[in-house]
Amino acid sequence: MDNAIDAVDITKIYESSGEGVKGVNLAIPRGTVLGLIGPSGSGKTTTVRLLTGLLSPDSGTVRVLGSDPTKFDSATRSRIGYLPQSSALYPALSVRENLDFAAALHGLRGGTRAAAADRVLEFVELADAQHQRVDEVSGGMRRRVGLATALVHQPELLFLDEPTGGLDPILRRTVWEHLTELRSEGRTLIVTTQYVGEAAYCDYIALLSDGEIIEFGGPEDLRRRAYGGELVDVVFATRASWPIIEQIGHRIEAADIEAHGPRAVRYTVADAGSSIPVIASAAEEAGIELAETERVVPEFDDVFVRIVDAHRANAGARQ
Amino acid sequence: MRSLITILAFAGKEIRQVLRQPRLMTALVVGPFLILGLFAAGFEPDPPPPQALLVVPEGSEIQARAGEIQEALSDEIEIAGTTADEDEARRRLLDGDVDLVVVAPREAAETIRASEQATVMVLHNRLDPFDRAFITVSAGSAVDELNRVVLSEVAETAQAEAGDYGEALPSARRSVGLMADALRRGDETEARQAQSEAADSLATVEDQLGLSSDFLQGVDRALGAESDSLGGEVSTRRSEVEAIDAADPAAAEQAEALEQDLAELENGLAEFRSISPDVLVQPFIADTELVQGTDIPLTTYYSPAVVVVLLQHVVLTFAALSVVSERSTGSTELFRVGPVRVGEFLAGKFLGYALLGIIVAGLLMALVVFVFGTPMFGSWVWASVILGLTMAASLGLGFIIAAAANTDAQAVQFSMLALLFTIFFSGLVVSLSRLVDGVRQVAYLAPATAGTEGLQDVMFRGAAPSGVDLAILLIYSIVSLVLAYVWLQRRQVA
Numbered sequence A: 001m002d003n004a005i006d007a008v009d010i011t012k013i014y015e016s017s018g019e020g021v022k023g024v025n026l027a028i029p030r031g032t033v034l035g036l037i038g039p040s041g042s043g044k045t046t047t048v049r050l051l052t053g054l055l056s057p058d059s060g061t062v063r064v065l066g067s068d069p070t071k072f073d074s075a076t077r078s079r080i081g082y083l084p085q086s087s088a089l090y091p092a093l094s095v096r097e098n099l100d101f102a103a104a105l106h107g108l109r110g111g112t113r114a115a116a117a118d119r120v121l122e123f124v125e126l127a128d129a130q131h132q133r134v135d136e137v138s139g140g141m142r143r144r145v146g147l148a149t150a151l152v153h154q155p156e157l158l159f160l161d162e163p164t165g166g167l168d169p170i171l172r173r174t175v176w177e178h179l180t181e182l183r184s185e186g187r188t189l190i191v192t193t194q195y196v197g198e199a200a201y202c203d204y205i206a207l208l209s210d211g212e213i214i215e216f217g218g219p220e221d222l223r224r225r226a227y228g229g230e231l232v233d234v235v236f237a238t239r240a241s242w243p244i245i246e247q248i249g250h251r252i253e254a255a256d257i258e259a260h261g262p263r264a265v266r267y268t269v270a271d272a273g274s275s276i277p278v279i280a281s282a283a284e285e286a287g288i289e290l291a292e293t294e295r296v297v298p299e300f301d302d303v304f305v306r307i308v309d310a311h312r313a314n315a316g317a318r319q
Numbered sequence B: 001m002r003s004l005i006t007i008l009a010f011a012g013k014e015i016r017q018v019l020r021q022p023r024l025m026t027a028l029v030v031g032p033f034l035i036l037g038l039f040a041a042g043f044e045p046d047p048p049p050p051q052a053l054l055v056v057p058e059g060s061e062i063q064a065r066a067g068e069i070q071e072a073l074s075d076e077i078e079i080a081g082t083t084a085d086e087d088e089a090r091r092r093l094l095d096g097d098v099d100l101v102v103v104a105p106r107e108a109a110e111t112i113r114a115s116e117q118a119t120v121m122v123l124h125n126r127l128d129p130f131d132r133a134f135i136t137v138s139a140g141s142a143v144d145e146l147n148r149v150v151l152s153e154v155a156e157t158a159q160a161e162a163g164d165y166g167e168a169l170p171s172a173r174r175s176v177g178l179m180a181d182a183l184r185r186g187d188e189t190e191a192r193q194a195q196s197e198a199a200d201s202l203a204t205v206e207d208q209l210g211l212s213s214d215f216l217q218g219v220d221r222a223l224g225a226e227s228d229s230l231g232g233e234v235s236t237r238r239s240e241v242e243a244i245d246a247a248d249p250a251a252a253e254q255a256e257a258l259e260q261d262l263a264e265l266e267n268g269l270a271e272f273r274s275i276s277p278d279v280l281v282q283p284f285i286a287d288t289e290l291v292q293g294t295d296i297p298l299t300t301y302y303s304p305a306v307v308v309v310l311l312q313h314v315v316l317t318f319a320a321l322s323v324v325s326e327r328s329t330g331s332t333e334l335f336r337v338g339p340v341r342v343g344e345f346l347a348g349k350f351l352g353y354a355l356l357g358i359i360v361a362g363l364l365m366a367l368v369v370f371v372f373g374t375p376m377f378g379s380w381v382w383a384s385v386i387l388g389l390t391m392a393a394s395l396g397l398g399f400i401i402a403a404a405a406n407t408d409a410q411a412v413q414f415s416m417l418a419l420l421f422t423i424f425f426s427g428l429v430v431s432l433s434r435l436v437d438g439v440r441q442v443a444y445l446a447p448a449t450a451g452t453e454g455l456q457d458v459m460f461r462g463a464a465p466s467g468v469d470l471a472i473l474l475i476y477s478i479v480s481l482v483l484a485y486v487w488l489q490r491r492q493v494a
Helices: A045-051 A095-103 A110-123 A138-149 A168-186 A196-201 A219-227 A240-252 A272-287 A300-318 B002-018 B021-041 B067-071 B086-094 B108-114 B131-162 B168-185 B188-209 B214-222 B230-243 B251-274 B279-281 B301-331 B331-337 B342-371 B378-403 B408-425 B439-445 B447-461 B467-490
Strands: A005-013 A020-029 A033-037 A058-062 A081-082 A158-161 A190-191 A202-210 A210-215 A228-238 A256-259 A264-269 A291-294 B051-055 B078-083 B100-103 B121-123
Touching: A005 A045, A020 A045, A020 A202, A033 A045, A033 A168, A033 A196, A045 A058, A045 A158, A045 A202, A045 B214, A045 B331, A058 B230, A081 A138, A081 B086, A081 B331, A095 A110, A095 A228, A110 A138, A110 B301, A138 A158, A158 A240, A168 A190, A168 A196, A168 A256, A168 B251, A196 A219, A196 A300, A196 B002, A202 A219, A202 A300, A210 A219, A210 A300, A210 B230, A219 A228, A219 B002, A228 A272, A240 A256, A240 A272, A264 A272, B002 B301, B021 B051, B051 B086, B051 B108, B067 B078, B067 B131, B078 B086, B086 B100, B086 B121, B086 B279, B108 B331, B108 B378, B121 B131, B168 B188, B168 B230, B168 B251, B188 B230, B230 B251, B301 B331, B301 B378, B301 B447, B342 B378, B342 B467, B378 B447, B378 B467, B408 B439, B408 B447, B439 B447, B447 B467
Parallel strands: A033 A190, A033 A202, A081 A158, A158 A190, B051 B078, B051 B100
Antiparallel strands: A005 A020, A005 A058, A202 A210, A228 A264, A228 A291, A256 A264, B100 B121
């Protein structure tokens, strides 16, 4: 089956600021979640605007649902849902009226429109608030109304520009639960976020910095690439000499050994699961007692910082 | 079908949004109407005559006749008092006690005798050009009135003098009659005696008439009639009497004819005396009549303009703000990603605001006609047509403003500029006829200009709007909507 999105080496530089995105390549299968993650100004929104046809690339090719986004026909446009960064809601209208209007733009008629609104209100858990004016509901509810307007016509591809922006952690989790449910329905989601931790919800992550995708892959792949493997922390019961620590590292083919204190050390290994029993036997052979051995799963914030630092260091070295 | 659903969705959304913002409606519709209503209620179309202080030389003829002058000038200015002290009069003027100080000329009689006009100086303390113009007109009218009073007195004197001929003219006529009788009898001696008496009597009449009969001759000539002065005619008759030769066989007939002429002359003089001196010195007065429609009071005259200007302002502002706000909230991105076309976007908004405009126009018309009593002589259908076209053109202009503006603030500024332009150029403040060529044509850039003319024709003349106004508004609507469509498409609103 075709990918939902195929972008090959697309570049878009704004004349006014000289910023934009450079050499973006994406191949996103249908029914998956792509997280475009990066700090403010990294090029996330520009990438979404290129994929939705709001911008034309300076170079490169984009195919979304098999078509050039700048030449979408009405039928293709109705297969796409879009939640822009701003709310794009009408404050004087009720939640339901906003949904009704959004559904009408896609040509949904009377009864079908009402049923579609009921369905998405249920989905985002706003049925009780449907008659409230949008300017009377909380920021989190507004974001969910926005999500509902993007979903009301049941699109198969959703572009969500920072759907969790400005929300507290609990609401962010709720939104991601909704998004995960949408993926399970077979929809493709392209989600931008500044919250690096949300990478865990995605099938694919494109880490953007300074307009470039500096890493692309699944969440675990990124962790591995950031640290060169998986991490195992070892705490010895007594002080161990460095030759013994190196000997254990040699047994597990550690890519890196990092002392974390007089009795603690961190090994970077290809597979933490298989390395931990080897560490235990090697320590016993060396006559050293282990106090604790555990696999470390680093936070994505740390992963992201490490990747960006490495990227910038490489870029500096190249220059 | 999808297009129709989209258009109706936009229309419904716009209407709901406006109706959910009653303060906005109030500010845009009721606010300006209340302000204009207050102005109309407080405006004095016929201001009271200015209070004037008359400065006259002590013991002068004018001082003695101040009461008489006040009566004569009561329609133009009201004389609050007289004084001989010009400095005191100036102080009272500066203190605001009086509106004018009228300084009568010193030595007026001597000046006039020297063949120069005597100047009546009018002092005021008004900066407002309209006030100044009013005072200038009032002062001019007052001086004209003074001149009329003087001339009227002269005419009255002339008439009195004309009456002094007493029995001289009938005596001359009788003597000519006796002469004719004597000639028929062949009594030349008596005829010559009667001829001499008739000539003497006519010489007396001629002396007594002097210049007084020239008034009547002047009036006759101004009216296009041929007329000799009475004095000249008497002189002619006297020469004719003297020229009759008693020995001539035709002398009797000549005397009879002369007797007839003198009888007519007598009638002419009686007619002259019967004319009022006021009519003699002011034989013409102006009266005006509107050939189509009815004279409209000043306060209701502006009603059509107010309705049209408010309608333009409301729909133009709503249209402009609505489009700009879609852009600023990011909704236009949704439209562009979705299947919405610029044409559907504009048609939906046009439909929504046209429906709102119909409500606004209906309310305003009901208010001015049924509450304020502005006459409606024409057809409501034509009124609807002209208001509908004005609304369409205003919406087009509003969409152009939206295309030009980047922010809500800019849209508001452009809308206010449009309102300012409309107030000055639509005929609301000054008549279009006061604008020079070139600028007058530019005035039609405001849809309210042609709209006001058309609605005035309908309401006050009971006629259909002029074809030119209808054509202007129709072309304006089409061009502005097409221009807005192209411009908004280039700005990618959908």
